[in-house]
Structure formats: structure tokens, C-alpha cells
Amino acid sequence: MKRFNLRNEILLQLVESAQDGIVVAEKEGEDTILVYVNPAFERLTGYSADEILYQDCRFLQGEETNLSAVQAIRHAINDEAPVRTILKNYRKDGSLFWNELSVTPFYDEVDQITYYIGIQKDVTTQVELSLELEAARETIERLNHKLSGANHCVHTRNSQLTLGGCNSVSASLPSTQVRIDAYLAKHSCHCVVAVA
Numbered sequence: 329m330k331r332f333n334l335r336n337e338i339l340l341q342l343v344e345s346a347q348d349g350i351v352v353a354e355k356e357g358e359d360t361i362l363v364y365v366n367p368a369f370e371r372l373t374g375y376s377a378d379e380i381l382y383q384d385c386r387f388l389q390g391e392e393t394n395l396s397a398v399q400a401i402r403h404a405i406n407d408e409a410p411v412r413t414i415l416k417n418y419r420k421d422g423s424l425f426w427n428e429l430s431v432t433p434f435y436d437e438v439d440q441i442t443y444y445i446g447i448q449k450d451v452t453t454q455v456e457l458s459l460e461l462e463a464a465r466e467t468i469e470r471l472n473h474k475l476s477g478a479n480h481c482v483h484t485r486n487s488q489l490t491l492g493g494c495n496s497v498s499a500s501l502p503s504t505q506v507r508i509d510a511y512l513a514k515h516s517c518h519c520v521v522a523v524a
């Protein structure tokens with residue numbers, strides 16, 4: 329495989345201009361402390377490099393951070409193994425974001441220590457959409473169980489929900505629940521729900 333010989337300063341500029349957070353950490357006792365953060369990490373978290381260098385990244389965690397994800401990261405670091413997970417983090421201003429984090433160890437023969445590269449991607453929009461979709465699916469399933477005397481039908485396609493029967497009606501997800509309730513109340517009818 330042909331390899332281009334990228335100069336080190338070009339590599340650094342690429343990392344500095346990346347859209348996702350990129351950090352480097354090293355072990356210090358129980359902590360992995362930050363020794364480099366790129367500008368995208370500063371933008372994503374609201375912390376400047378000066379404020380957080382030499383600290384462990386767990387300052388981004390809070391009340392709603394999933395413990396299983398944190399545990400997976402801790403085990404991977406202890407095993408010097410790579411890990412990728414999605415967890416809730418908090419910016420300096422307290423606002424929440426979903427962080428798709430990958431951490432990869434690299435043993436440096438020269439310094440004879442293991443460095444860790446962390447890449448942080450803000451996946452808030454994707455995670456929130458998939459949670460809303462999941463909630464809508466659950467609503468549909470609940471209705472499917474609840475309703476009887478079927479004379480109507482619900483289909484979902486391309487994030488659109490359609491109630492068919494005497495009159496058909498469409499609703500954009502995620503306001504599904506409200507629309508279904510209103511429709512059923514108006515027509516005082518029963519319905520069969522099917523997820524396509």
C-alpha cells in the first residue's frame with residue numbers, strides 16, 4: 329500500500345482543524361489526564377484548553393451519564409484496549425449533549441508510556457431522533473394491544489403515520505400520540521395498529 333509522507337506540522341494542522349473533538353491523555357495514577365485538546369473539543373464542551381489540561385475527562389460527566397458506558401471506558405483503559413461508546417456529557421454551561429466517544433491506546437516506545445487518543449463526536453440530533461422514534465413505536469404497540477373491535481388501521485412509513493379507515497389521516501412523528509388520541513376521540517372508533 330502506498331503511503332504519503334505527511335509532514336508532522338501538516339498532521340497537527342489537520343487535527344487542529346478537525347470538526348470533531350480530538351484529545352490526547354496519559355495515565356497518572358487512577359486518572360488519564362489530558363495533555364492535548366484540539367479547538368473543536370473546546371467548542372464542543374465550552375472549556376478552554378487552559379481550564380482543563382492535566383485533568384481527567386470525567387469532568388464532562390454528570391447526573392444522567394450512563395454508568396455502563398463509563399464502566400466500559402474504565403475497563404478498556406485498564407486493559408489498554410480500544411473502546412467506542414455513546415454517553416451523555418455536560419458542557420461548561422451545564423447543557424447536555426450526546427457524545428459518541430472513541431478511545432484508543434498507543435504505546436510510545438520512545439517515552440515508554442501509553443498515550444490515549446479520544447475522539448468526541450456530538451451525536452445529539454441522531455440520538456434524540458432515534459429516542460423519539462422508539463417512543464412512537466412503543467405508543468403504536470401499546471395502542472395495538474389496547475384497542476379492539478378493529479375497523480381502522482395505522483401504518484408508519486418514512487416517519488409519517490397514517491390512520492386508515494372511514495377517513496384517513498396523517499401525522500408527522502413524533503406528535504403521533506396526540507394525533508391518534510384526537511382522531512379516535514373525534515370519530516369514537518377503534519383501531520388496529522400495524523408498524524410497517
Ligand SMILES: Cc1cc2nc3c(=O)[nH]c(=O)nc-3n(C[C@H](O)[C@H](O)[C@H](O)COP(=O)(O)O)c2cc1C
Nearest residue numbers: 353360384385386388389401402431444445446448
Ligand atoms: C483520551 C480519553 C478521552 C476521554 N474523553 C471523554 C469524554 O469526552 N467524555 C467522558 O465522559 N469521558 C471521557 N473519557 C473517560 C474518562 O476520562 C474516564 O476514563 C472514565 O470516566 C472512566 O474512569 P472513572 O470510572 O475513573 O471515571 C476519556 C478518557 C480518555 C482516556
